[in-house]
Amino acid sequence: MAHPQHAPRDEAPGFAARRIAADLLDGVLRRGRPLDEQLDGKGAHPALAHIGDRDRALVRRIVGTVLRRLGSLRQVVGSFLDRGLPADAPRAETALLIGAAQILLLDVPNHAAVDLSVRLAQADRRAARYAGLMNAVLRRIAHQGAERLAALDAVALDTPDWLMQRWTAAYGAETARAIGEANAHEPALDLTVKRDPAAWAERLRGRVLPTGSVRVMPHGPVPLMPGFAEGAWWVQDAAAALPARLFGDVAGQSIADLCAAPGGKTLQLAQAGARVTAVDRSASRLARVGENLRRLGLPATTVAADAAEWNGGPFDGVLVDAPCSSTGTIRRHPDIPWLKRPADLAGLTALQRRLVDRAIALTRPGGIIVYCTCSLEPEEGEAIIAAALAEHAAAVRQQPISPNEISGLREFITAAGQLRTLPCGWPDADPLMAGLDGFFAARLERL
Secondary structure (H helix, E strand, O other): OOOHHHOOOOOOOOHHHHHHHHHHHHHHHOOOOOHHHHHOOOOOOHHHHHOOHHHHHHHHHHHHHHHHOHHHHHHHHHHOOOOOOOOOOHHHHHHHHHHHHHHHOOOOOHHHHHHHHHHHHHOOOOOHHHHHHHHHHHHHHHHHHHHHHHOOOHHHHHOOHHHHHHHHHHHOHHHHHHHHHHHOOOOOEEEEEOOOHHHHHHHOOOEEOOOOOEEEOOOOOHHHOOOOOOOOEEEOOOOOOOHHHHHOOOOOOEEEEEOOOOOHHHHHHHHOOOEEEEEEOOHHHHHHHHHHHHHHOOOOEEEEOOOOOOOOOOEEEEEEEOOOOOHHHOOOOOOHHHHOOOOHHHHHHHHHHHHHHHHHHHEEEEEEEEEEEOOOOHHHOHHHHHHHHHHOOOEEEOOOOOHHHHOOOHHHEOOOOOEEEOOOOOOOOOHHHOOOOOEEEEEEEEO
8 A cells, every 4th residue: 555655746636535434444444443542652544654744633533533433334334235245355344434434423524535535435446346336325325324323323233233232231221321321422531731721621622520630622733732741730531540549659669560551540550659560461552551650740660570479579559451342431432342352251251360369469468459441341340240259368458439429429439349441431511521531440458
């Protein structure tokens, strides 16, 4: 694939962004590649480096919209195809989805959405023969698609059945649908600020949330926002900022953060005065933690190691931010429903149990273990803690989490005294400013 600088001189404006969006979608839907690794780092799409900020933002918006509304868009597109999608040209479906998303859900003129999607097909050897069909289908979608989209049960279509069934069993049908509805909207950006949240909320035209996080609608790249370069804040979902609070006052204490990357909780603990050791098996992700520590002027020791095998300590406290299915972060990572499978849970829960075992071993007597995941699945949360308590005589359930530890948010505390946030929490008239990630956290004490 040619980079944009090698593209023909007569390439239509905006085509490069659509071509990259199509490649990213094919990466997720055809090759099972996580979207994040296609956007940043060594695995990023090479052409992203050669387009401007506006086009990069457009790529993300197109891809995010298609993935959030994938079931609905496929239903609408399919309703205009008498013989179904061409089986021998997967790029044809990708181009149709991109066109339909722009026509029905994004502020893109219909003629541009149709023309650029047809060009996507024409640029692909196998899809080119269907360019005429695609042109006709997209024109029909421009005239009749909105009505067909409005008639669909979007929540049911845009959430894989296996996830909806799980959430219904865990939280009830009404809450499960509310989670699905929350996942349909791209969320705002949450920031943890070092000091004076109100002043930063005003400067960034955002709002202070009940937990003290600052929620903003980003305008342009995050590194160019006021306060980033000088280390006044870091990006961290409001829910992700809660587990580290469960240690209480950590000033002067030694805390290990296992599976620390991307590092938000390490930054919190360091900012609170703890002596933090951040452990992660990914040296490249740990390097980014180090960059953020330097930007924010905060001290911590970083260790590249498998946290489930690492020997250190003993520590006054150990935080286990365990790898998980991440189903609580679908609002921010809309590829997750289409990449994860029920079978993935077995391997993840085995790893989570090993990490809890290691955390208990690393904690001094009287010390605290905080376990958390950004998963909505009880097997990765409540069941892991129940197993740890059954298997380890050296660990006991610490006192239940109290509302005053999490800014009075009693609704986030379960009957067992554990933390459970849901994406449909914090409803707001503006769906972009509503909700938070789904998180579970529990606190144990080492005897």
